[in-house]
Amino acid sequence: MTSAAVAVSPMLARLADEGATGVLVRDHGVLYLADGQVVHAESPAAPGIDVLLTAGGRIARTGWDEAVQRAGARREVGRFLVESGQLADGELEICHLGALHDAAYFTLAPTGGPTRFRYGVAHWLGRVRPVAAAEVAREARRRRALLDAVWPYPEIDSAPVLPAVLPGSPVAAPRQRALLALADGARTPAVIARLLGRPAFHTLLDVRRMAAAGLVETPSEPAAQPTARLPGWVAAFPDDPDIALLRRLRDALEANL
Amino acid sequence: MPGIDACLVQAMEVPGALGASIVDWTSGLALGSAGDSPGGDVESTAAETAELARMAAEYRSFTADPPGAVELPEGGQEGGQARKSPAVEDLIVTTPGTYHLMRFVETGFDSSVFLHLWLDRDAGNLALARLRMADLADRMVLG
Structure with missing residues (x-):
C-alpha cells in the first residue's frame, strides 16, 4: 500500500x-x-x-x-x-x-x-x-487538487449556482449550457448534477471552470450549506x-x- | 459487447498499437489502460489527452453544426437531456514516430469518455486504426 x-x-x-x-x-x-x-x-x-x-x-x-x-x-x-x-x-x-x-x-x-x-x-x-x-x-x-488549480474558491461548491452577466464573457460549452439552464438561483451544483444525471464532481469542476471564465458568480461569503x-x-x-x-x-x- | 478490459485488448490488437486507454475528459481520469504510455505515466497521459479532448468537445469551431444542418435542440431543458451525439468524432495528433488517435465514445447516459490509442507510425496504419477504434467505441455501448 x-x-x-x-x-x-x-x-x-x-x-x-x-x-x-x-x-x-x-x-x-x-x-x-x-x-x-x-x-x-x-x-x-x-x-x-x-x-x-x-x-x-x-x-x-x-x-x-x-x-x-x-x-x-x-x-x-x-x-x-x-x-x-x-x-x-x-x-x-x-x-x-x-x-x-x-x-x-x-x-x-x-x-x-x-x-x-x-x-x-x-x-x-x-x-x-x-x-x-x-x-x-x-x-x-x-480531484481535490484539480478543483483548486482551476479556481481556488471551495465556497462555490455548495452555494446556489448564479450565472454571471458580464459583457464580453466567453460562450459556455454545450455541456456547460445544460448546467447553466438549470441554474435558477436556488439550485446548488449537487442538485443540478442529480437533475442532469451527471456525476457531482463533474458539475463542481464545470462550475469552477465557468467561475474562472466569468460565466458564474463566485460567492463572497462562506457556504451556508455544508x-x-x-x-x-x-x-x-x-x-x-x-x-x-x-x-x-x-x-x-x-x-x- | 466488450467491457473495458476486452475493449483495451482489442485496441492493442490494432497493428502498431503501443498503448490504449479509456479516459474521462471532464475529470482527466483513466478508467482503464493497457500497454505503454508516453513517458510511462498513465495518469499524466490521461490528464493531458483529456484536456485536448475537452478543448475539441467544447470549442465552437469544432462543435458548430455544418452549414445547412437542421438546428437540434441542445441540452438545457428542464431535466437536462444531454445531446446524445458528440459533435467531434475523433482527434488525431501526429509526432515524428507515433500517432495519437482519440475516439469519443457516445453513451445513452450523461458521460464524457474517449478511447486513446497510441500507435507506432511505421508499424501502424492510421486509416485502419481509425476504423477499428470507431467500431470499438460503438460496440462498447451497444446494448
Missing part, C-alpha cells in the same frame, strides 16, 4: 492490506470493499448509479426497479442489467466507475469525523469493476442488511440532499 492512501485514510490502507470485505463509513459517504478492493461507493452528495442511468432515460425507472427487485437480494444487480439486455458491459463499467470515483471523492474528503468499518457487508450492485483502494484514494486527492452528511444511524446498521433497509438508506440519502 502506498503512502498516498495512508494520507487520506489510514484505515482504508489497512483494510486494503488485509483484503477486507465490508463497508467503510465516514461523514460524507461510504466505500464498499471486497477482498481489499473498492467495489462501490455512495454519498449523499453524489447522484447514485441509478440516477445516472435513469435521469437521461438510458434505463427506465421501472427497468431499474425490476433489476433491484430480482437481483438485489443476491447482490447481482449490475450483472442482471447486462444479462437482461438493458446495458452493454462497457456502459455499465463506465457508469459504475463514474459513480464510484464521484462518491469516493466526497467520502474521502478531509473530515474530523470518525471512520467505521463493518465487516462482511456487500453492496447489492455486485462486483462490476473493482478498483485498488490506493488508486481510489489517489484519484480523490488528485456538504451533505450521512444520517448518524447509517453506521449502526445490522450485519446483514436486507433490501428494505438499503431502500430506506437510499431514500434517506436522497432526502438528506
Whole structure:
C-alpha cells in the first residue's frame, strides 16, 4: 500500500492490506470493499448509479426497479442489467466507475469525523469493476487538487449556482449550457448534477471552470450549506442488511440532499 | 459487447498499437489502460489527452453544426437531456514516430469518455486504426 492512501485514510490502507470485505463509513459517504478492493461507493452528495442511468432515460425507472427487485437480494444487480439486455458491459463499467470515483471523492474528503468499518457487508450492485483502494484514494486527492488549480474558491461548491452577466464573457460549452439552464438561483451544483444525471464532481469542476471564465458568480461569503452528511444511524446498521433497509438508506440519502 | 478490459485488448490488437486507454475528459481520469504510455505515466497521459479532448468537445469551431444542418435542440431543458451525439468524432495528433488517435465514445447516459490509442507510425496504419477504434467505441455501448 502506498503512502498516498495512508494520507487520506489510514484505515482504508489497512483494510486494503488485509483484503477486507465490508463497508467503510465516514461523514460524507461510504466505500464498499471486497477482498481489499473498492467495489462501490455512495454519498449523499453524489447522484447514485441509478440516477445516472435513469435521469437521461438510458434505463427506465421501472427497468431499474425490476433489476433491484430480482437481483438485489443476491447482490447481482449490475450483472442482471447486462444479462437482461438493458446495458452493454462497457456502459455499465463506465457508469459504475463514474459513480464510484464521484462518491469516493466526497467520502474521502478531509473530515474530523470518525471512520467505521463493518465487516462482511456487500453492496447489492455486485462486483462490476473493482478498483485498488490506493488508486481510489489517489484519484480523490488528485480531484481535490484539480478543483483548486482551476479556481481556488471551495465556497462555490455548495452555494446556489448564479450565472454571471458580464459583457464580453466567453460562450459556455454545450455541456456547460445544460448546467447553466438549470441554474435558477436556488439550485446548488449537487442538485443540478442529480437533475442532469451527471456525476457531482463533474458539475463542481464545470462550475469552477465557468467561475474562472466569468460565466458564474463566485460567492463572497462562506457556504451556508455544508456538504451533505450521512444520517448518524447509517453506521449502526445490522450485519446483514436486507433490501428494505438499503431502500430506506437510499431514500434517506436522497432526502438528506 | 466488450467491457473495458476486452475493449483495451482489442485496441492493442490494432497493428502498431503501443498503448490504449479509456479516459474521462471532464475529470482527466483513466478508467482503464493497457500497454505503454508516453513517458510511462498513465495518469499524466490521461490528464493531458483529456484536456485536448475537452478543448475539441467544447470549442465552437469544432462543435458548430455544418452549414445547412437542421438546428437540434441542445441540452438545457428542464431535466437536462444531454445531446446524445458528440459533435467531434475523433482527434488525431501526429509526432515524428507515433500517432495519437482519440475516439469519443457516445453513451445513452450523461458521460464524457474517449478511447486513446497510441500507435507506432511505421508499424501502424492510421486509416485502419481509425476504423477499428470507431467500431470499438460503438460496440462498447451497444446494448
